[in-house]
Amino acid sequence: MAAPPLPEVCEAILLSEEQIRRRVAELGEMLTRDYAGRELRLVTVLRGGIVFLADLVRSIDLPLHIDFMAVSPYAPGRGGVVRVTKDLDENLEGKAVVLVEDVVDTGLTVNYVLRLLRARNPGSLEVCALLDKDVRRIADVPVGYLGFKIPDHFVVGYGLDLRGRYRNLPYIATLREDALASR
Numbered sequence: 001m002a003a004p005p006l007p008e009v010c011e012a013i014l015l016s017e018e019q020i021r022r023r024v025a026e027l028g029e030m031l032t033r034d035y036a037g038r039e040l041r042l043v044t045v046l047r048g049g050i051v052f053l054a055d056l057v058r059s060i061d062l063p064l065h066i067d068f069m070a071v072s073p074y075a076p077g078r079g080g081v082v083r084v085t086k087d088l089d090e091n092l093e094g095k096a097v098v099l100v101e102d103v104v105d106t107g108l109t110v111n112y113v114l115r116l117l118r119a120r121n122p123g124s125l126e127v128c129a130l131l132d133k134d135v136r137r138i139a140d141v142p143v144g145y146l147g148f149k150i151p152d153h154f155v156v157g158y159g160l161d162l163r164g165r166y167r168n169l170p171y172i173a174t175l176r177e178d179a180l181a182s183r
């Protein structure tokens with residue numbers, strides 16, 4: 001099936017559906033190998049990470065649970081998290097936990113969520129992020145499983161949004177400058 005045409009706000013496809021599919025399968029294989037014999041808890045921060053999570057779980061051949069958390073930022077799309085708006089449903093005590101994130105930009109979100117998760121005494125805690133834009137990093141976060149390092153560009157698609165839209169694009173695309181200006 002052909003990919004849908006690039007929306008007008010987009011500049012170019014940065015990561016194709018095929019590139020993403022292959023890399024997500026590799027990440028799933030790594031997790032399957034590293035957590036062999038254990039039961040995984042995948043925790044995702046709503047909403048950007050859900051598309052990645054949905055594909056990732058199907059590449060992991062282990063017993064696993066998924067759980068969700070939502071946090072509210074100071075300003076939409078910016079770092080500097082203030083509070084938890086939806087907490088996890090399950091207990092993490094002693095569990096092998098992997099935090100699944102769409103993108104690590106300043107690192108503030110992951111840093112904040114990691115602190116919350118650590119306080120619940122998991123047996124182990126790792127981060128699996130699809131994208132890493134380390135140019136703008138403020139908080140140093142350990143990303144044990146990474147899909148792609150990308151340049152400092154705002155991107156949409158595969159779960160990532162611009163004001164709530166474009167999450168359903170099957171690829172990841174960069175935005176045009178003018179679309180960004182009004183963000």
Ligand code: IMP
Pocket residue numbers: 048077078079080101102103104105106107108109110153154155156160161162
């Ligand atoms: P951080 O706290 O700066 O690391 O960024 C956290 C959140 O900002 C991510 O989880 C995304 O929701 C959002 N974000 C950062 N960069 C992008 C992007 O390029 N596209 C869409 N959302 C982004």
Ligand code: MG
Pocket residue numbers: 045046047048049102103
């Ligand atoms: Mg996010």
